[in-house]
Amino acid sequence: METTLQSSPIVCRHAANTAGRDFVVGDLHGCVDALRYLLREIEFDGTRDRLFSVGDLIDRGSQSEEALTLLDKPWFYAVLGNHEEALCLVAEGSMRRSWWYGIGGEWAEGLPNETLQRYAQRLRTLPLVRVVGTGLRRFNIVHAEFFGSDTELDAGVFTERVRQQMLWGRELALGNGDPARQAGLSLTYCGHTPMREMGRIGSQxxxxxxxxxxxxxxxxxxxxxxxxxxxxxxTAMAEGAAQMALP
Structure with missing residues (x-):
């Protein structure tokens, strides 16, 4: 099932899914067994359904490398998260490994630079934004936050400050951002800031x-x-999630 209309390193557009269902998953952070469990719970069909990810597949949890293999699944669509950005910066020589380890990248301590560079090359193909559907059935996916309209999001012309906010920003989640700055923005799924429960603030x-x-x-x-x-x-482990196959 291929439903991508056009793709770029910044914004990727997808047609509405008329064959099955679309789901969005929060920050995985290496917790692939929890994902296995939930995919069974929702009776996910990899031939018709799609799973969109708000990014941060890696770090902190115990299955970061396995999480990266999800990028090769035909039903899985992620945006770049700040933890993927950190891996890329380390691989590209722009960030110290020790700083990355401090935010959860210590799983990679034994990995050679060549392996990190291979992962980074794959991660650099991920967009900052995914846009699904049109009109009233449209929804967006970014990692952290975006202030602006659909039109501005679609244009994909972001200053470095805005790009950093899309990867690292917490203004809206912490109550320091004005939701009125999101006028004209469709429902936008995001992660980055852990919440006790899923919840909406402004358009996000x-x-x-x-x-x-x-x-x-x-x-x-x-x-x-x-x-x-x-x-x-x-709970996922207690229910035998490690033995559950991914689609």
């Missing part, structure tokens, strides 16, 4: 519920609906 729906944390969980929501599922990594 925050779906990172801290999968890697002891008290956290991974959340999946069906796009443009109120349907949502969540599980802790502890």
């Amino acid at each position: 729906l925050f779906i990172d519920t801290g999968a890697f944390a002891v008290t956290g969980k991974l959340t999946i929501t069906e796009a443009l609906t109120l349907n949502a599922w969540a599980v802790s990594i502890e």
Whole structure:
């Protein structure tokens, strides 16, 4: 099932899914077993359904390398997260490994530079934005936050400050950003800032519920609906998620 209309390193557009369902998953952070469990719970069909990711596939959890293999699944579509950005910067020599390890990248301590560079080459193909559908059935996906309209998002012309905000920003989540600055922005799924429960602020729906944390969980929501599922990594493991196959 190929439904991408056009692609660029910044904005990638997808036609509406008329064959199946679309889901969006919060920050994985190496918690692939929790994802296995949730995909079984929602009866995900990899031949018809699509799973969009708000980024941060890696770091903190124990399955970062396995999370990166999701990028090769035909049903999986991610945007770049700040943790993927950090890996790329380390591989490109622009960030010290020690700084990355401090935010969860220590899983890569034993990996040679060549391996990191290979991962970075793949991650640099991920867009900052995914736009799905049109009109009233449209939704957007970014990692952290965006202030502006659909028109500005579609243009894909972002200053470095805006790009950094899309990867690292927390103004809206922390109550320091004015939702009125999102006039004309369709429902936009994002992660980056862990929330106790999935919730909407302005045009953005925050779906990172801290999968890697002891008290956290991974959340999946069906796009443009109120349907949502969540599980802790502890519960997923207790239910035998490690033996569950991915589509």
